[in-house]
Amino acid sequence: MLIREHSDEVTDDELIGIGNLLLVAGHETTSNMLSLGTLALLEHPDQLARVRDDPVAVDGAVEELLRWLTVVHGGFPRAAMQDTTLGGHPVAAGDLVIASLAAANRDPALVDDADTLDITRPPVAHLAFGHGIHHCLGAPLARIEMRVAFPALLQRFPGLRLAGEPEFRHHTLIYGLHRLPLAW
Structure with a gap:
């Protein structure tokens, strides 16, 4: 639809960028959240059982997994408008600062x-999807996907278990797994 209705306004490079953004933001984040969430639930069998057996529990489980795992760790860089101090460290006007969304979601002042x-x-105002102008446009879809996928997976494979060591992704923008060996 974008190409059909705006082809004269959008360059090939812009279309490639949009496609890349949709792939990374719309697929990579959710697929990694599903694999990490599955691992977290397998490591917490009592909580896994609640998600599998109690349809009401899944909403809170999704919000807590989002807070606890936070697959996108860094927020967007911001420039300090004036000299200030953050966490006991001086920050000069013009310096770039990047907030750790994962650290914010684990802040004892939050929960x-x-x-x-x-x-x-009880759900808290986590930053797993960013905030303000940079709040993830796909957050409602990601939540729905997780609310459907976790119970479906756990009900379809009630004997789901780890079948080896997970292989974590390192040095990537999106926290996740390369491999999650499972058996059932």
């Missing part, structure tokens, strides 16, 4: 016992 996965925890 008690922030390093513990607890799908019964």
Whole structure:
């Protein structure tokens, strides 16, 4: 539709950029969230059982997994408007600062016992999808995908278990797994 209706306004490079953004933001993040969330639930069998057996539990589980895992760790860079201090470190006007979304989601000021996965925890205003103008446009779709996928996976394969060591992705923009060996 974009090409059909705006082909004279969009360059090939812009179309490639849009396609890349849709692939990374719309597929990579959710697929890594599903694999990491599956691993987290397998490592917490009591919480896995709740997601599998209680349709009401999945909404809270999705929000808690998003907070606890945060697949996009870095926010967008910002320039300091004036000299200031952050966390005891001086920041000069013009310096670039990048917030860690993962650290913000584990901040004890946000939630008690922030390093513990607890799908019964009341949802909090996490930053897994960013914030403000940079809030993920696909957040509602990602939530729906996870709310459907986790219970479906766990009900279809009730004996799901790890079948080896997961292989984590390192040095990438999106936190995730290269490999999650499973058996059922």
